[in-house]
Amino acid sequence: IARTVVENFFATVGQMNFYDDHSLTTRELFEQFFPGRSDVHRLLMEPIAYANGSTLDEPAITYGIVFSNFMNKGVYTFQGGTDKLIGMMAEELRQNGVIICTGAKVDRIVVEGGKVRGVAVGGRVISAPSVVSNSGITNTVNNLAGREAFDSAFLDQFDQVKVNNSSCQVYFGLRPGESFDNVGDLLFTSTAREFSSDEMLDMETRSRTFSIYYPRTRPEHPDYTVVASMNGNYDDWAFLDKAAYKAAKQAMIERCFVDLERYIPGIRAQVDWVEAATPRTFNRYTLHTKGTSFGTKFEGLGISRSIFKAVPGLFHVGSVGIIMSGWLGAINYGVIVANDVDSYLRS
Ligand SMILES: Cc1cc2nc3c(=O)[nH]c(=O)nc-3n(C[C@H](O)[C@H](O)[C@H](O)COP(=O)(O)OP(=O)(O)OC[C@H]3O[C@@H](n4cnc5c(N)ncnc54)[C@H](O)[C@@H]3O)c2cc1C
Numbered sequence: 192i193a194r195t196v197v198e199n200f201f202a203t204v205g206q207m208n209f210y211d212d213h214s215l216t217t218r219e220l221f222e223q224f225f226p227g228r229s230d231v232h233r234l235l236m237e238p239i240a241y242a243n244g245s246t247l248d249e250p251a252i253t254y255g256i257v258f259s260n261f262m263n264k265g266v267y268t269f270q271g272g273t274d275k276l277i278g279m280m281a282e283e284l285r286q287n288g289v290i291i292c293t294g295a296k297v298d299r300i301v302v303e304g305g306k307v308r309g310v311a312v313g314g315r316v317i318s319a320p321s322v323v324s325n326s327g328i329t330n331t332v333n334n335l336a337g338r339e340a341f342d343s344a345f346l347d348q349f350d351q352v353k354v355n356n357s358s359c360q361v362y363f364g365l366r367p368g369e370s371f372d373n374v375g376d377l378l379f380t381s382t383a384r385e386f387s388s389d390e391m392l393d394m395e396t397r398s399r400t401f402s403i404y405y406p407r408t409r410p411e412h413p414d415y416t417v418v419a420s421m422n423g424n425y426d427d428w429a430f431l432d433k434a435a436y437k438a439a440k441q442a443m444i445e446r447c448f449v450d451l452e453r454y455i456p457g458i459r460a461q462v463d464w465v466e467a468a469t470p471r472t473f474n475r476y477t478l479h480t481k482g483t484s485f486g487t488k489f490e491g492l493g494i495s496r497s498i499f500k501a502v503p504g505l506f507h508v509g510s511v512g513i514i515m516s517g518w519l520g521a522i523n524y525g526v527i528v529a530n531d532v533d534s535y536l537r538s
Pocket residue numbers: 295296297298325326327358359360420473476477478479483484485486508509510511516517518519521
């Protein structure tokens with residue numbers, strides 16, 4: 192492929208933004224630049240499919256915005272682990288006067304007279320002129336505010352929203368004192384013959400990423416750990432009985448071991464902790480509809496952006512619309528919504 196074609200591709204995706212044409216799909220974009228080159232399409236798409244669950248049939252801008260973010264800044268592994276990062280965020284919030292209540296499930300967002308009045312939690316109502324829900328846009332509308340809070344025009348649009356896929360992960364912990372050589376931080380691997388979004392979602396997918404954590408990644412916990420990540424469909428896992436679910440998790444662990452041994456021979460004998468998480472796990476702990484890992488497909492963003500016009504005082508943040516998903520997307524979107532809330536409260 193001529194260098195100029197590659198450079199033009201980078202320049203084109205680098206200029207894409209939210210206000211561009213939404214009708215061009217990622218598949219069409221790839222065909223424009225790399226016609227018939229399914230190997231190149233795979234190279235470009237497979238890592239992004241893990242990062243936000245998107246497929247070749249989403250609007251090309253969702254690819255362009257996320258891909259150019261990655262290519263501008265690269266992949267960043269936070270040193271110190273998630274616990275440290277969350278601790279830093281919590282500290283920042285407290286310093287700004289925020290009271291954090293954990294273990295407090297919101298049962299309902301109270302809407303009266305067409306406006307938000309607060310939340311019902313643990314048998315009491317906390318009054319508030321605005322509520323910012325982080326519980327997924329589908330949960331927020333269907334289960335927390337309740338469909339009766341919205342007019343039919345809003346609900347017609349809302350009912351078009353599709354949730355994104357979920358994930359599976361397998362966690363491997365090495366026995367203290369065991370180690371392996373540096374094989375990189377993030378390995379994308381697949382023995383599938385060609386790229387297919389459906390193959391990546393299959394329970395027996397042959398496509399996965401390995402995130403490798405060395406003692407330097409978390410100096411406070413100087414261990415070697417590996418996390419295998421796969422995309423997954425909630426419905427494939429949700430309805431298995433206890434024995435079938437356990438067996439399916441065990442089979443997934445075994446497939447991951449086989450793949451991992453190609454990169455770290457002998458790791459099986461070094462590991463003393465293995466456990467698996469599935470779409471059921473993510474649904475259980477995050478409450479997201481069908482355990483979605485990345486919010487909704489693109490159309491969810493418009494709903495999230497307009498929810499406060501439908502019910503004054505009600506806002507939604509968190510993963511939504513592919514471009515606002517992942518940690519970075521959710522954080523960026525939080526800044527945008529915080530600005531809306533600020534304007535609302537001051538108006
Ligand atoms: C397996 C997996 C791997 C991922 N890997 C990456 C990655 O490498 N990089 C990356 O950038 N992103 C990754 N993501 C995506 C990232 O985790 C999400 O995009 C991000 O966490 C979304 O933030 P959120 O605020 O929308 O939702 P969440 O982080 O899920 O937060 C929602 C919170 O709200 C709580 N909640 C829900 N309902 C209620 C209620 N009624 N009352 C009280 N609390 C409630 C939930 O318990 C949860 O704590 C991954 C996701 C998964 C599942």
